Amino acid sequence: MDAINLSSNVDWNFIEEVAKESGQNPSLCYQCGNCTAGCPYTQYFDYPVSQVMRLLQAGQKDTILNSKSIWLCATCETCTTRCPCEIDVAHIMDTLRIIARRENRVSEKDIKLFYDTFLDSMKQFGRIYEVGILLAYNLKSGHFLADSDLGPKVMSHGKIHFFPKKIKGRDKVAKIFERFQDKAKKHD
């Protein structure tokens, strides 16, 4: 972790942006650390969640959006459940991910790729095709053998089907994607 000069690189608009998009008030946080104490992922974070909250109060947009923490958060809701100020911390983390995505600054590219592969499958078939997602992710990420050890296990136990289930209304699901993308473009 690097030392951060809090007086430089301050982006006051960012605080406003996150507050508005998440519907939460980050200034309520008094740094008790309860969220970090309960966070199952904190040992993998570059900035513990309570520090993300402090960085947010200090308008440190770059540090936050470049952090791994916002992508390694699994939205397990422990922080939200335990925050004494009733801040929906997990929702703020989610909002930060969304902004990082929008500004094309994603520190954990593989996690985003996995999510995108999931959504592609959904858009195409209307439902998720687990085998297809794994194969597509392995190809696109270059991690060709990720979880290949599990293949024989799921196959011998008949846990997978070999073709995607396509729903009749998959065009309607695809339309939700398209309408959202059109709307997002208009806002840019």
Next chain:
Amino acid sequence: MIEREYAYYSGCSLEGTASEYDASMRAVLKELDVNFREPDDWSCCGSTPAHTVNHVFAAALAARNLALVEKIGLNTIITPCPSCMMAFKKAQHGMTKSESFKNEVNELLDEPYECGVESKSALQVMYEDIGLDAVSQRVTHALPGLKVAPYYGCILNRPPEVAKFDDPENPISMDKILLSAGVEVSDFAFKLECCGAAFGVVKREMVNQLTYKVLSMALDSGANCIAVACPLCQQNLDLRQGQVNSTTGSSFNIPILYFTQIIGLTYGLSPKALGMDKLIVSAEQIIRSRVTVEEMKKRTESEAQVKAKKPEKKTVIEEAKPEENE
């Protein structure tokens, strides 16, 4: 129980890697005389990936399904997968709380959702609607020697104002349901600790380490089996248990059963009907240990008789001891 009809949304996992959850869920609901119908042509709920893109978009993907439920005239949906349930509950919560959010969501949909559907986990339906008495009435079999750690996972009960069921720090519904079916449960401190969720493929080692903690704590609680209510928890604990062993140098061999499979076993349902053969860590020993409630009663009675006789013997031995010494 009041006669009522539910909608049932199995979700994508239950069509694939978690087909045994679907099979055992349907079988147990049928035993409990729960009427349910599936909305026609349901789609994926959007799960975790959608809410990392945009909250209106995520709610729309979920709400398409809730609108389908409204269309068939039902107002409660049983959602076995906590990830689907949370997607539905968050859509419902956001859309009922804010008119503008609701409008934005409906702008993305072909047919608007009017917020008339409550989603419930199967645990909630069994605990609140069916009731523990009805759950225990169907029991025909016992599972001697089994001690289960009830594992709820992270989002079944949290955050409380969205989940609106059970306790967010120490949930008890699964404990009570299993106890009602005559199953022994352990006092498990890691009931809610996250298993690593959807990061299994991308961050395998991290997930294996998180899962290791859950498995260790279950063993420490004296359990020899873990009950789950989530396809992702099951996958991380069962399918990846071999990975956990090779990553952490451990040698776990703990069967991970859906709570509906355990209930189904106590209802005398066939292992095949409950998809027991789909489990990676074998549950064969649990299946073989199963006896009828009558048989179990006889066993307990004869054990009690043996116990009742034992003290007499003990006094004889104690009396005999000094003689031996002499």
